Amino acid sequence: KVQSRCELPSQEASSSRRHFVAGATIVTILTINYGLAPSTVWADDKSDDEEEKDGVIGALKSLFDPNEKTKSGKVLPKAYLKSAKEVVKTLRESLNEDPKDNAKFRRTADAAKESIREYLGNWRGQQEVVQEESYVEIEKAIRSLAGFYSKAGPSAPLPEEVKSEILNDLNTAEEFL
Incomplete structure (x- = not known):
């Protein structure tokens, strides 16, 4: 009888790995689509001048x-x-x-x-x-x-x-x- 030297993972392990990868992909997509999107702001917005002076975006704008x-x-x-x-x-x-x-x-x-x-x-x-x-x-x-x-x-x-x-x-x- 011929025995295989490499063992294939069981069907159960393969299925659980697939579920993990699919879950991680969904979490990543949700994070990108909703987590990084600007949320609704209820407080007063800063004026454009103040906003440009503050933060990374203002610094990059002034740099370029x-x-x-x-x-x-x-x-x-x-x-x-x-x-x-x-x-x-x-x-x-x-x-x-x-x-x-x-x-x-x-x-x-x-x-x-x-x-x-x-x-x-x-x-x-x-x-x-x-x-x-x-x-x-x-x-x-x-x-x-x-x-x-x-x-x-x-x-x-x-x-x-x-x-x-x-x-x-x-x-x-x-x-x-």
Whole structure:
């Protein structure tokens, strides 16, 4: 008589395993369909602004949203805001640097020049920002600086009057960012 080396599970064990798998599948389907669905809310809903600020969904939305709300409440491109803030920061640092410390002054001036080039290269004439107060003020500050150096030469010391005018423009621009 030939004996089989592998034993087949009994009909009863196979049936119980089948019931277990079917039950687990039903529980999974019910959990997905009803457990994760938003339940009816009886309390007052939060306003859309509050809801967007709170929670994971709001964080993900703001992470992938190309726009950002400014201090003044306007919605502008994040890239513009980042670039404009960088220009304000580096130009202010450069203007406040002591021109007698030539190495440090050059370093801050070069950083300011680079941020201005990037800003103008990306945003000059862009219709989405050209009417913004921050854009107008930053451009005014850059024009004042360029106007002075084109008349006085690239290595001329910046007079306090011009410096304070530019710093005022930068402060005004920062208020709108």
